[in-house]
Amino acid sequence: MKMAQNEQFAVTQKEFNKTVLVTGGAGFIGSHVVISLVEKYPDWHIINLDKLDYCSSLKNLAPVQHRANYTFIKGDVCSPYFINHLFETQNIDIVFHFAAQSHVENSFRYPAKFLHVNVDGTRVLLNAARDSGVQRFIHVSTDEVYGDRVDRAFDELCPRRPTNPYSVSKATAECTALSYWNKHELPVIVTRSNNVYGPRQYFEKVVPRFISLLQQNKKCTIQGSGLQSRHFLYIDDVTEAFMTVMEKGILGEIYNIGTNCELPVTQLARDLIKTMKGLSLDTDIDDWMQFVEDRPCQDQGYPLISHKMHGLGWRPRVSWEEGIRTTIQWYKENPHHWLDTEALQQHSQPLRA
């Protein structure tokens, strides 16, 4: 099998103390982590590998694009020849694996694609990393692997009970990653975080979707009853959590990255309507909400116990009020960052079966 033309690369070999590979670094969380790594570790080489899927943008990397310790490579984690070649030639010390199909609603329509990218892509990376002397392979998973909320919060020992094709693919991927630790001593660490929000997130996710709809004077479309809740972590806190896991995380461990900031989706919409439309009367706020068909299955929430992360010295620091104010401000100042609003249109409509 040959590499596709856009997967051929030549990285200048300079003297760096470490090389970090970030997959999915042109997406939301990955781009914030890449920027943080490039700025925090000027003597490390940070390679951003991304396929540049519909939800990604190299504009996300503008602050570091000309830095000497940053390299972007366009490529697919599912391509074994390309990934093997990357590991054979780049002396990679640390891997952050963010690349994924990440939007739950799409997973109901394209389950095979989710399994392919999230499971096969992870296996290809793990396989290539196995014999290459990698010191840390940080596999980025999600709170959704726990499935629907039970009568108590989830700690890392709770069973995986994924309920949708996205969470099934993520649960399978993290089992695969942990099997490489157990069987091959590949130094894997798994993270499971709550919902993340902040500047530069693609429109399809709930916070930027509501903000963008309100910016266009459209109603917030709420799936089902809207009583389902999510825990919201600000992007800077999550980025800090990934730095902590890289520096202090114990190999073979799973870390919940959670927050107490829990909001029912209707409350999220109300908060955004109040702030962005300057309304306070309930009846006025209700006029900006439209209830649409629910997802085929909808988990009610994912409360996490994050004592293990707290033990490493990490805690979320940004309040919801501060985080959402900064996020709204960013979308106001950057209305053209995401030129393609197809996802926004698509998700304003009730879900098709």
Ligand SMILES: NC(=O)c1ccc[n+]([C@@H]2O[C@H](COP(=O)([O-])OP(=O)(O)OC[C@H]3O[C@@H](n4cnc5c(N)ncnc54)[C@H](O)[C@@H]3O)[C@@H](O)[C@H]2O)c1
């Ligand atoms: N956003 C959240 O709230 C959240 C919460 C918990 C966990 N996660 C996990 O964090 C990771 C990043 O999430 P995100 O919100 O930044 O996602 P995102 O959709 O913004 O970014 C995913 C990135 O992966 C890239 N990608 C997709 N398929 C690829 C492939 N085959 N090869 C190379 N690159 C590919 C895309 O181009 C994109 O840049 C995902 O693994 C997701 O499951 C996200």
